[in-house]
Amino acid sequence: MEHITLLIGIVIVTALVFDFTNGFHDTANAMATTISTGALGPRVAVAMSAVLNLVGAFLSVEVAKTISGGIIDEDSGIRPEVIFAGLVGAILWNLVTWLAGLPSSSSHALFGGLIGATVVSVGLDGVNGDAIVMKVLIPAVAAPVVAGIATVAATRLTYRLGRGRAAEDTAKGYRAGQIASAALVSLAHGTNDAQKTMGVITLALVTGGVVAPDSDPPLWVIVSAGLAIALGTYLGGWRIIRTMGKGITDIQPPQGFAAQTGAATVILASSHIGFALSTTQVCSGAVMGAGVGRKGAVVRWSTAGRMVVAWVLTLPAAGLVAGAAALLADQGNAGITAVAVLAVLACGAIWALSRRKPVDHTNVNEVDAHEPVGVVTAALRSVAPPPAGAKPSAPESAVEAAPESGIAEHTREQTPTPAAASSTIR
Structure with a gap:
């Protein structure tokens, strides 16, 4: 076996950078609903998720084998610079969608790259x-659908079991259940997403002759990949947490518990059989299912639509960027250096843009008042208008319905009723 060359070392470092972006990009999968309902504080939530992501990285290597010896033919002449270019495409797409606050798939960005x-x-x-x-x-098509359907059923069953009891009496128990189910999602995320980076590093080692084809990831690869995704998780992808926790639907503790349990079940089952599915799509589908499953809840389909568009674009967009990077990297050391410099500059530019409207643990549960109203939400409000004199409680884009009620509440922009107006004048 040959020693690790400088190029393979660069590929390994780049793979760990991708793993880091995967961590903060996907923190929302486990913790968005837990944070939005107040079951855990933002900092505590991401710390717990980081630890469990690390633990999950050691539980299985089936998904890693899918990457290193599945979608790419190890014997086709793949070189380390090809893997490097693919990782650059995946990293840049992760950062672009993070800037937009869209929970796109880090997994599909990697596959596309x-x-x-x-x-x-x-x-x-x-x-x-x-x-x-x-x-x-x-799996990309089936997983969010299966998770959504399972969560619709779980949400309706949860509310049926709690029927007749005051919401405040059951909220504490459901929040405790959310913490347990969020822990399970974090563990499942580590078993699936951390392995993808393990598979990429193993593929690079195979192409460089460092390990034999069809080998399991070495222990140091497992440890480094687990640590990288855990660190990224701890930093928290607050923009995406805001979208999943507040932007899709108004999540109540029973819904959060149902969504996280359904998502964890799908992810763990897929990891067991080696399906490298998108945990983001599974968890997003579960959140939408929780919105549909609660009577009177409003799913913001405009936000969901933008997410689906991002999902569809992920594979080709990351693939195009990676293809361009591969053309440049094929020119030799100068080309590889150029790809690295351009990637660093692009990452720096995206970070600078993100500082214009920062989102962190202090404002993650705030909803953007300038978010446009979706067509479906507007239609629902036209057939189920808010009651006269209702108290405004949310911005126009975040119309929230009370549990077990099909009537939406007022928004800040809504015109007051004559009674309310006269009261204001007095």
């Missing part, structure tokens, strides 16, 4: 089409 770079450098023969369809595309 690797596929795009491989096709440009090696050709279509370097990609295992059957593995992509069976272990990436089909």
